[in-house]
Amino acid sequence: MDTQANLRKVGLKATGPRMRILELFFNSDGGHLTAEDVFKRLLDEGEDIGLATVYRVLTQFEHAGLLVRHHFETGRAVFEFNQGDHHDHIVCFQCGRVEEFFDDVIEHRQKEIAEARGFVVRDHALYIYAECTRTDCPHRPGE
Amino acid sequence: MDTQANLRKVGLKATGPRMRILELFFNSDGGHLTAEDVFKRLLDEGEDIGLATVYRVLTQFEHAGLLVRHHFETGRAVFEFNQGDHHDHIVCFQCGRVEEFFDDVIEHRQKEIAEARGFVVRDHALYIYAECTRTDCPHRPGE
DNA sequence: GTATATGCAAAACTTTTGCATCCTT
DNA sequence: AAGGATGCAAAAGTTTTGCATATAC
Numbered sequence: 001m002d003t004q005a006n007l008r009k010v011g012l013k014a015t016g017p018r019m020r021i022l023e024l025f026f027n028s029d030g031g032h033l034t035a036e037d038v039f040k041r042l043l044d045e046g047e048d049i050g051l052a053t054v055y056r057v058l059t060q061f062e063h064a065g066l067l068v069r070h071h072f073e074t075g076r077a078v079f080e081f082n083q084g085d086h087h088d089h090i091v092c093f094q095c096g097r098v099e100e101f102f103d104d105v106i107e108h109r110q111k112e113i114a115e116a117r118g119f120v121v122r123d124h125a126l127y128i129y130a131e132c133t134r135t136d137c138p139h140r141p142g143e
Numbered sequence: 144m145d146t147q148a149n150l151r152k153v154g155l156k157a158t159g160p161r162m163r164i165l166e167l168f169f170n171s172d173g174g175h176l177t178a179e180d181v182f183k184r185l186l187d188e189g190e191d192i193g194l195a196t197v198y199r200v201l202t203q204f205e206h207a208g209l210l211v212r213h214h215f216e217t218g219r220a221v222f223e224f225n226q227g228d229h230h231d232h233i234v235c236f237q238c239g240r241v242e243e244f245f246d247d248v249i250e251h252r253q254k255e256i257a258e259a260r261g262f263v264v265r266d267h268a269l270y271i272y273a274e275c276t277r278t279d280c281p282h283r284p285g286e
Numbered sequence: 287g288t289a290t291a292t293g294c295a296a297a298a299c300t301t302t303t304g305c306a307t308c309c310t311t
Numbered sequence: 312a313a314g315g316a317t318g319c320a321a322a323a324g325t326t327t328t329g330c331a332t333a334t335a336c
Contacts, residue, residue, distance in 0.1 A: 013335055015291060035326080050293040055326060057291095071214045073268075075301080076325065090262055101256055109248050110271055117242060119233055119273035125216075126269045128253055130262035156310055158316060178301080193318040198301060200316095218326085219300065 001026050010064035017042075017049055021057050025067060025081040032070065032078040032098050072127065088126035097132060144169050153207035160196050161203075163188070168210060168224040175213065175221040175241055213268065231269035240275060 003022050004014040012018060020042055025033070033041075039054045058079055061067040067079045072091060086107075087100040106126070114121045146165050147157040155161060163185055168176070176184075182197045201222055204210040210222045215234065229250075230243040249269070257264045 013290070015335065017292070036324095048293080051325095052294080052327075053292055059326095069216075071216055071218065073212075073214055075214065075218070075220065077218065090257055090260065092262065093265060099260060099262075101260070103252060103256055105252050106249050106256075109246060109252075110269075113244055113246055114233055114271050114273050117233065117244070119235065119242075119271070119275055121271055121273045124269065124271040126253075126267065128257050128262070128264055128267040130257050130264045132262055156315070158310070160317070191318080194300095195302075195319080196317055 006066070010066060012060060012064060017047075017053050018057055018060075020045070020047060020049070021054065022061070022066065025079070028081070032080045034076050034078050036076075038079075070125065073129070088128070090128045090130055092132040093129055094132055149209070153209060155203060155207060160185075160190075160192055161200055163190060163192070164197065164200050165204070165209065168222070171224070175215075175223045177219050177221050179219075181222075215270065216272070231271070233271045233273055235273060235275040237275055 001023070003019045003026070006022065007014045007018055021038060024038060024041060025031070035051065035054050035058055038058070039049065039051045042049045042054070058067065058069075062069045062079070066082055068082045070078050070080065070089070072078060085102065087102045088106070090099045090101065092098075110124055111121055144166070146162045146169070149165065150157045150161055164181060167181060167184060168174070178194065178197050178201055181201070182192065182194045185192045185197070201210065201212075205212045205222070209225055211225045213221050213223065213232075215221055230245045231249070233242045233244065235241075253267055254264055
Protein backbone atom coordinates (compact mmCIF):
# COMPACT_ATOMS: atom_id res chain seq x y z
CA MET A 1 0.00 0.00 0.00
CA ASP A 2 1.35 3.38 -1.00
CA THR A 3 0.29 5.37 2.01
CA GLN A 4 1.74 8.57 0.69
CA ALA A 5 -0.18 8.32 -2.57
CA ASN A 6 -3.40 7.45 -0.80
CA LEU A 7 -3.17 10.53 1.35
CA ARG A 8 -2.45 12.80 -1.58
CA LYS A 9 -5.35 11.28 -3.45
CA VAL A 10 -7.75 12.59 -0.84
CA GLY A 11 -6.03 15.95 -0.67
CA LEU A 12 -4.06 15.57 2.54
CA LYS A 13 -0.37 16.24 3.00
CA ALA A 14 1.58 13.06 3.58
CA THR A 15 2.82 13.84 7.08
CA GLY A 16 4.37 11.37 9.48
CA PRO A 17 1.46 11.04 11.89
CA ARG A 18 -1.03 10.62 9.06
CA MET A 19 0.99 7.91 7.40
CA ARG A 20 1.51 6.00 10.64
CA ILE A 21 -2.17 6.13 11.51
CA LEU A 22 -3.33 5.09 8.07
CA GLU A 23 -0.86 2.19 8.04
CA LEU A 24 -2.05 1.14 11.46
CA PHE A 25 -5.61 0.76 10.21
CA PHE A 26 -4.48 -0.83 6.98
CA ASN A 27 -2.46 -3.42 8.86
CA SER A 28 -5.01 -4.03 11.60
CA ASP A 29 -7.11 -6.26 9.35
CA GLY A 30 -10.46 -4.56 9.77
CA GLY A 31 -9.93 -3.82 13.43
CA HIS A 32 -12.07 -1.33 15.30
CA LEU A 33 -9.92 1.15 17.18
CA THR A 34 -10.66 4.05 19.49
CA ALA A 35 -8.57 7.22 19.42
CA GLU A 36 -6.95 6.04 22.62
CA ASP A 37 -6.09 2.67 21.04
CA VAL A 38 -4.41 4.39 18.13
CA PHE A 39 -2.55 6.75 20.43
CA LYS A 40 -1.22 3.96 22.64
CA ARG A 41 -0.14 1.81 19.73
CA LEU A 42 1.82 4.65 18.23
CA LEU A 43 3.44 5.43 21.57
CA ASP A 44 4.38 1.76 21.85
CA GLU A 45 5.99 2.00 18.45
CA GLY A 46 8.10 4.80 19.86
CA GLU A 47 6.33 7.61 18.03
CA ASP A 48 6.34 11.11 19.44
CA ILE A 49 2.68 11.83 18.86
CA GLY A 50 -0.03 13.80 20.66
CA LEU A 51 -3.52 12.56 21.41
CA ALA A 52 -4.93 15.75 19.90
CA THR A 53 -3.28 14.94 16.61
CA VAL A 54 -4.79 11.47 16.67
CA TYR A 55 -8.26 12.94 17.11
CA ARG A 56 -7.68 15.49 14.38
CA VAL A 57 -6.34 12.94 11.94
CA LEU A 58 -9.11 10.45 12.65
CA THR A 59 -11.72 13.09 11.93
CA GLN A 60 -9.95 14.13 8.73
CA PHE A 61 -9.76 10.52 7.62
CA GLU A 62 -13.43 10.07 8.32
CA HIS A 63 -14.31 13.10 6.21
CA ALA A 64 -11.98 11.90 3.48
CA GLY A 65 -13.73 8.54 3.45
CA LEU A 66 -10.65 6.61 4.52
CA LEU A 67 -12.20 5.55 7.83
CA VAL A 68 -15.69 5.00 9.16
CA ARG A 69 -16.68 6.17 12.64
CA HIS A 70 -19.04 4.05 14.69
CA HIS A 71 -20.79 4.52 17.99
CA PHE A 72 -21.14 1.26 19.83
CA GLU A 73 -22.81 1.13 23.20
CA THR A 74 -19.64 2.09 25.05
CA GLY A 75 -20.05 5.80 24.50
CA ARG A 76 -16.68 6.09 22.81
CA ALA A 77 -16.19 6.43 19.10
CA VAL A 78 -14.47 3.57 17.29
CA PHE A 79 -12.99 3.78 13.83
CA GLU A 80 -12.37 1.20 11.15
CA PHE A 81 -10.73 1.17 7.78
CA ASN A 82 -13.22 1.96 5.03
CA GLN A 83 -12.96 -0.82 2.51
CA GLY A 84 -15.67 0.71 0.44
CA ASP A 85 -18.03 -2.13 1.03
CA HIS A 86 -20.78 -1.32 3.42
CA HIS A 87 -21.43 -3.86 6.13
CA ASP A 88 -23.18 -4.27 9.45
CA HIS A 89 -21.91 -5.58 12.78
CA ILE A 90 -22.44 -8.35 15.26
CA VAL A 91 -20.85 -7.46 18.59
CA CYS A 92 -20.21 -10.20 21.15
CA PHE A 93 -21.34 -9.23 24.63
CA GLN A 94 -18.83 -11.53 26.24
CA CYS A 95 -15.58 -11.04 24.45
CA GLY A 96 -16.27 -7.81 22.60
CA ARG A 97 -15.35 -9.37 19.29
CA VAL A 98 -16.89 -7.64 16.30
CA GLU A 99 -17.88 -9.67 13.28
CA GLU A 100 -19.07 -8.10 10.08
CA PHE A 101 -21.74 -9.12 7.65
CA PHE A 102 -23.68 -7.89 4.68
CA ASP A 103 -27.15 -9.02 3.75
CA ASP A 104 -29.01 -8.03 0.64
CA VAL A 105 -32.42 -8.85 2.07
CA ILE A 106 -31.93 -6.46 4.96
CA GLU A 107 -30.42 -3.75 2.79
CA HIS A 108 -33.30 -3.89 0.39
CA ARG A 109 -35.97 -3.99 3.00
CA GLN A 110 -34.53 -0.91 4.70
CA LYS A 111 -34.72 1.03 1.50
CA GLU A 112 -38.32 0.01 0.96
CA ILE A 113 -39.38 0.85 4.47
CA ALA A 114 -37.76 4.27 4.40
CA GLU A 115 -39.14 5.18 1.01
CA ALA A 116 -42.63 4.11 1.97
CA ARG A 117 -42.42 6.67 4.75
CA GLY A 118 -41.14 9.46 2.59
CA PHE A 119 -37.45 9.23 3.38
CA VAL A 120 -34.45 8.86 1.10
CA VAL A 121 -31.80 6.70 2.76
CA ARG A 122 -28.39 8.23 3.07
CA ASP A 123 -26.77 5.81 5.47
CA HIS A 124 -27.56 3.28 8.13
CA ALA A 125 -26.04 1.40 11.03
CA LEU A 126 -27.10 -2.02 12.23
CA TYR A 127 -25.57 -3.53 15.33
CA ILE A 128 -26.58 -6.93 16.57
CA TYR A 129 -25.54 -7.51 20.18
CA ALA A 130 -25.15 -11.20 20.78
CA GLU A 131 -23.62 -13.98 22.78
CA CYS A 132 -20.85 -15.83 21.08
CA THR A 133 -21.43 -19.57 21.43
CA ARG A 134 -18.13 -20.56 19.96
CA THR A 135 -15.62 -22.46 22.01
CA ASP A 136 -12.88 -20.07 21.08
CA CYS A 137 -14.69 -17.07 22.56
CA PRO A 138 -11.91 -15.57 24.63
CA HIS A 139 -14.34 -14.24 27.19
CA ARG A 140 -12.35 -11.25 28.16
CA PRO A 141 -14.77 -8.45 28.98
CA GLY A 142 -13.22 -5.11 29.63
CA GLU A 143 -10.61 -5.31 26.95
CA MET B 144 -50.72 6.42 34.55
CA ASP B 145 -50.01 5.53 38.13
CA THR B 146 -46.38 6.53 38.28
CA GLN B 147 -46.04 5.50 41.89
CA ALA B 148 -47.32 1.98 41.22
CA ASN B 149 -45.14 1.62 38.14
CA LEU B 150 -42.04 2.43 40.13
CA ARG B 151 -42.91 0.04 42.93
CA LYS B 152 -43.59 -2.65 40.38
CA VAL B 153 -39.98 -2.54 39.29
CA GLY B 154 -38.70 -2.37 42.85
CA LEU B 155 -37.87 1.31 43.09
CA LYS B 156 -38.97 3.70 45.80
CA ALA B 157 -41.45 6.26 44.55
CA THR B 158 -39.37 9.36 45.09
CA GLY B 159 -40.05 12.80 43.68
CA PRO B 160 -37.27 12.89 41.09
CA ARG B 161 -38.11 9.41 39.84
CA MET B 162 -41.79 10.22 39.44
CA ARG B 163 -41.10 13.49 37.62
CA ILE B 164 -38.66 11.85 35.24
CA LEU B 165 -40.90 8.91 34.47
CA GLU B 166 -43.85 11.22 33.85
CA LEU B 167 -41.71 13.34 31.59
CA PHE B 168 -40.99 10.37 29.35
CA PHE B 169 -44.54 9.11 29.54
CA ASN B 170 -45.87 12.49 28.47
CA SER B 171 -43.23 13.16 25.84
CA ASP B 172 -44.95 10.88 23.33
CA GLY B 173 -42.04 8.66 22.45
CA GLY B 174 -39.52 11.48 22.53
CA HIS B 175 -35.81 10.83 22.65
CA LEU B 176 -34.18 12.80 25.44
CA THR B 177 -30.63 13.20 26.65
CA ALA B 178 -29.81 13.50 30.34
CA GLU B 179 -29.26 17.19 29.79
CA ASP B 180 -32.68 17.53 28.13
CA VAL B 181 -34.36 15.89 31.10
CA PHE B 182 -32.40 18.02 33.54
CA LYS B 183 -33.29 21.27 31.80
CA ARG B 184 -36.96 20.42 31.49
CA LEU B 185 -37.20 19.66 35.17
CA LEU B 186 -35.40 22.88 36.04
CA ASP B 187 -37.85 24.74 33.81
CA GLU B 188 -40.67 23.14 35.73
CA GLY B 189 -39.14 24.64 38.83
CA GLU B 190 -37.79 21.39 40.23
CA ASP B 191 -34.81 21.41 42.57
CA ILE B 192 -32.96 18.54 40.96
CA GLY B 193 -29.32 17.67 40.34
CA LEU B 194 -27.86 16.46 37.09
CA ALA B 195 -26.23 13.56 38.92
CA THR B 196 -29.63 12.36 40.03
CA VAL B 197 -30.89 12.51 36.49
CA TYR B 198 -28.04 10.31 35.33
CA ARG B 199 -28.57 7.89 38.20
CA VAL B 200 -32.30 7.64 37.65
CA LEU B 201 -31.97 7.21 33.90
CA THR B 202 -29.57 4.32 34.39
CA GLN B 203 -31.87 2.73 36.97
CA PHE B 204 -34.81 3.07 34.63
CA GLU B 205 -32.83 1.50 31.85
CA HIS B 206 -31.95 -1.48 34.03
CA ALA B 207 -35.54 -1.74 35.19
CA GLY B 208 -36.70 -1.83 31.58
CA LEU B 209 -38.67 1.41 31.82
CA LEU B 210 -36.42 3.21 29.36
CA VAL B 211 -34.19 2.25 26.48
CA ARG B 212 -30.81 3.86 25.99
CA HIS B 213 -29.61 4.57 22.47
CA HIS B 214 -26.37 5.83 21.00
CA PHE B 215 -26.99 7.93 17.96
CA GLU B 216 -24.12 9.44 16.07
CA THR B 217 -23.87 12.45 18.35
CA GLY B 218 -21.78 10.70 20.98
CA ARG B 219 -24.31 11.44 23.70
CA ALA B 220 -26.74 8.87 25.06
CA VAL B 221 -30.44 9.40 24.39
CA PHE B 222 -33.27 7.70 26.23
CA GLU B 223 -36.81 6.85 25.26
CA PHE B 224 -39.78 5.34 27.00
CA ASN B 225 -39.83 1.58 26.63
CA GLN B 226 -43.21 0.67 25.30
CA GLY B 227 -42.33 -2.98 25.30
CA ASP B 228 -42.44 -3.23 21.59
CA HIS B 229 -39.05 -3.31 20.02
CA HIS B 230 -38.56 -1.04 17.07
CA ASP B 231 -35.89 0.50 14.93
CA HIS B 232 -35.26 4.08 13.92
CA ILE B 233 -35.16 6.36 10.93
CA VAL B 234 -33.38 9.60 11.76
CA CYS B 235 -33.84 12.61 9.51
CA PHE B 236 -30.56 14.32 8.68
CA GLN B 237 -32.27 17.62 8.09
CA CYS B 238 -34.72 18.11 10.91
CA GLY B 239 -33.49 15.50 13.36
CA ARG B 240 -36.93 13.94 13.56
CA VAL B 241 -36.90 10.31 14.63
CA GLU B 242 -39.48 7.96 13.20
CA GLU B 243 -39.87 4.42 14.42
CA PHE B 244 -40.64 1.23 12.59
CA PHE B 245 -40.74 -2.50 13.04
CA ASP B 246 -40.23 -5.00 10.30
CA ASP B 247 -40.58 -8.73 10.66
CA VAL B 248 -38.48 -9.52 7.62
CA ILE B 249 -35.51 -7.64 9.03
CA GLU B 250 -35.96 -9.04 12.52
CA HIS B 251 -36.05 -12.57 11.22
CA ARG B 252 -33.14 -12.18 8.90
CA GLN B 253 -30.96 -10.82 11.68
CA LYS B 254 -31.65 -13.84 13.80
CA GLU B 255 -30.78 -16.17 10.95
CA ILE B 256 -27.58 -14.37 10.11
CA ALA B 257 -26.37 -14.31 13.69
CA GLU B 258 -27.19 -17.94 14.34
CA ALA B 259 -25.49 -19.06 11.18
CA ARG B 260 -22.34 -17.47 12.57
CA GLY B 261 -22.62 -19.03 16.00
CA PHE B 262 -24.18 -16.13 17.87
CA VAL B 263 -27.32 -15.92 19.97
CA VAL B 264 -28.95 -12.52 19.55
CA ARG B 265 -29.58 -10.61 22.71
CA ASP B 266 -30.39 -7.20 21.28
CA HIS B 267 -29.87 -5.05 18.25
CA ALA B 268 -30.01 -1.49 17.07
CA LEU B 269 -30.81 -0.36 13.55
CA TYR B 270 -30.62 3.28 12.63
CA ILE B 271 -31.40 4.48 9.15
CA TYR B 272 -30.08 7.96 8.49
CA ALA B 273 -32.16 9.58 5.81
CA GLU B 274 -33.43 12.71 4.19
CA CYS B 275 -36.99 13.57 4.87
CA THR B 276 -38.78 14.44 1.62
CA ARG B 277 -41.96 15.56 3.25
CA THR B 278 -43.14 19.09 2.85
CA ASP B 279 -43.65 19.44 6.58
CA CYS B 280 -40.01 18.71 7.37
CA PRO B 281 -39.28 21.55 9.77
CA HIS B 282 -35.66 21.73 8.66
CA ARG B 283 -34.27 22.85 11.95
CA PRO B 284 -30.86 21.27 12.35
CA GLY B 285 -29.19 21.84 15.69
CA GLU B 286 -32.26 21.30 17.82
C1' DG C 287 9.55 30.39 2.09
C1' DT C 288 4.80 29.71 3.11
C1' DA C 289 1.09 27.50 4.57
C1' DT C 290 -0.29 23.77 7.06
C1' DA C 291 0.31 20.21 10.72
C1' DT C 292 1.94 19.02 15.14
C1' DG C 293 2.63 18.61 20.28
C1' DC C 294 1.55 20.38 24.46
C1' DA C 295 -1.49 22.32 27.68
C1' DA C 296 -5.77 23.94 28.75
C1' DA C 297 -10.59 23.83 28.05
C1' DA C 298 -15.15 21.92 26.98
C1' DC C 299 -18.31 18.43 27.50
C1' DT C 300 -20.48 14.14 29.12
C1' DT C 301 -20.86 10.98 32.79
C1' DT C 302 -19.59 9.06 37.41
C1' DT C 303 -18.55 9.16 42.31
C1' DG C 304 -17.99 10.75 47.38
C1' DC C 305 -20.35 12.48 51.00
C1' DA C 306 -23.43 14.94 54.15
C1' DT C 307 -28.29 15.62 54.31
C1' DC C 308 -32.96 14.50 53.33
C1' DC C 309 -36.87 11.53 52.27
C1' DT C 310 -39.54 7.14 51.75
C1' DT C 311 -41.21 3.31 53.90
C1' DA D 312 -35.89 4.74 62.98
C1' DA D 313 -33.18 2.84 59.07
C1' DG D 314 -31.85 2.53 54.70
C1' DG D 315 -31.77 4.30 50.51
C1' DA D 316 -31.98 8.62 47.50
C1' DT D 317 -30.69 13.28 46.67
C1' DG D 318 -27.97 17.57 45.70
C1' DC D 319 -23.72 19.48 45.45
C1' DA D 320 -19.07 19.47 44.31
C1' DA D 321 -15.31 17.20 42.73
C1' DA D 322 -13.44 13.74 39.72
C1' DA D 323 -13.00 10.87 35.70
C1' DG D 324 -13.22 10.12 30.89
C1' DT D 325 -13.56 11.67 26.10
C1' DT D 326 -12.97 15.07 22.64
C1' DT D 327 -11.85 19.87 21.11
C1' DT D 328 -9.20 24.11 20.83
C1' DG D 329 -5.32 27.79 21.27
C1' DC D 330 -0.85 28.61 20.29
C1' DA D 331 4.11 28.43 19.46
C1' DT D 332 7.05 25.38 16.96
C1' DA D 333 8.08 22.13 13.43
C1' DT D 334 7.24 20.06 8.83
C1' DA D 335 5.69 19.27 3.98
C1' DC D 336 5.56 21.08 -0.35
